[in-house]
Amino acid sequence: MASKSVAKEASEIFLASEMIKLGARLQVLQAETSLSYDRLARLYREVKGCSPPKGMLPFSVDWFMTWLPNIHSSVFHSIYQFMDTRSPAKKSQALVEAYRLYLEQASTGRADEPFGEPVLSFTRAWMLVRFFDSSMLQLSYCERCKGGFVAHAHDPQKGFICAICRPPPRAGKTRAHAAACKKAVASASPLIDIEVVAQLVAGKSRRPAKVTAVHAMAVPSLA
Ligand SMILES: [Zn+2]
Numbered sequence: 001m002a003s004k005s006v007a008k009e010a011s012e013i014f015l016a017s018e019m020i021k022l023g024a025r026l027q028v029l030q031a032e033t034s035l036s037y038d039r040l041a042r043l044y045r046e047v048k049g050c051s052p053p054k055g056m057l058p059f060s061v062d063w064f065m066t067w068l069p070n071i072h073s074s075v076f077h078s079i080y081q082f083m084d085t086r087s088p089a090k091k092s093q094a095l096v097e098a099y100r101l102y103l104e105q106a107s108t109g110r111a112d113e114p115f116g117e118p119v120l121s122f123t124r125a126w127m128l129v130r131f132f133d134s135s136m137l138q139l140s141y142c143e144r145c146k147g148g149f150v151a152h153a154h155d156p157q158k159g160f161i162c163a164i165c166r167p168p169p170r171a172g173k174t175r176a177h178a179a180a181c182k183k184a185v186a187s188a189s190p191l192i193d194i195e196v197v198a199q200l201v202a203g204k205s206r207r208p209a210k211v212t213a214v215h216a217m218a219v220p221s222l223a
Contacts, residue, residue, distance in 0.1 A: 009035070016040060017047050018096050022103075023122040026052040032092045032126075058124060061136055064150050067163040067171055072119040073128050074149040074162075076102040077139070080129060099125050 012033040019029055020043065029040045044052040064073045080098035083089050089097045099122055106118050120128075128150070131137045140151035142162035149162045163171075 004034075013043065015092060015096070016043055019092075019122065020044055020047040022096065022099055024126070025057060025123045027057050028123055028126050058127065061131055061152065063124070064128060064131075064137065065152065067168050068119055069124075070150055070163050072102075072106065073124070074139075074147070075105060076120055076125050077128060077132070077150060078148060079105075080125075095126060095129060 012035055016024075016029045016033050016035060019032065026037070026040055026044060029035070029044075030037060033040070035043075041052055063069055076098065079101050080094060083094040083098045083101075084091065087094070087097070102120065102125070103118055106120070107116075128137070136153055138151055138153045138155065139148035140155055140157050140160040141148050142160060142165055144161055144165040147162055147164070149160075151160070
């Protein structure tokens with residue numbers, strides 16, 4: 001048996017620990033590196049200080065279609081595509097770099113909870129790339145804003161309007177978001193459009209008139 005290159009193994013360990021820090025599950029590390037299960041599990045415990053979670057990976061394609069996950073995955077996918085095609089980072093390295101950039105973008109404007117759980121986890125981001133690679137997903141282009149959004153493969157492109165241009169009526173009205181809005185108003189955070197937040201808390205604004213207001217409401221963590 002040919003002995004394994006030490007340099008290759010070192011770079012794989014480095015890549016795996018970067019992924020663990022970003023929240024990768026063990027199955028992702030097994031797919032992306034040639035390190036053994038035992039070594040990966042040990043590395044996981046060293047980096048995270050706890051045992052890796054057990055159980056299946058989230059396999060649903062439909063998750064990416066609900067409005068907020070759809071916006072977040074579309075943002076992530078466009079960053080990933082850029083990194084993979086136009087930067088020296090390729091494949092798994094591009095995934096790591098793109099996910100870091102996504103986290104930066106997703107936490108912008110979340111003054112109340114800058115390090116809260118991201119909508120798109122690293123493992124879901126990895127699944128998203130695999131779904132695209134296996135042609136289960138495609139990008140559909142919004143007729144209004146022209147942006148590319150994650151959609152089921154073979155969905156008709158004609159007449160497609162994205163979740164930012166046409167958010168669902170209940171968009172952003174979760175209990176957690178309402179609580180976050182109240183907290184933001186109380187601390188008068190300069191990063192959040194106070195007028196929109198006030199309307200939201202009062203339950204007045206169903207469909208904001210201005211496009212900028214739509215973005216502030218529909219994508220609280222990306223605003
Ligand atoms: Zn649009």
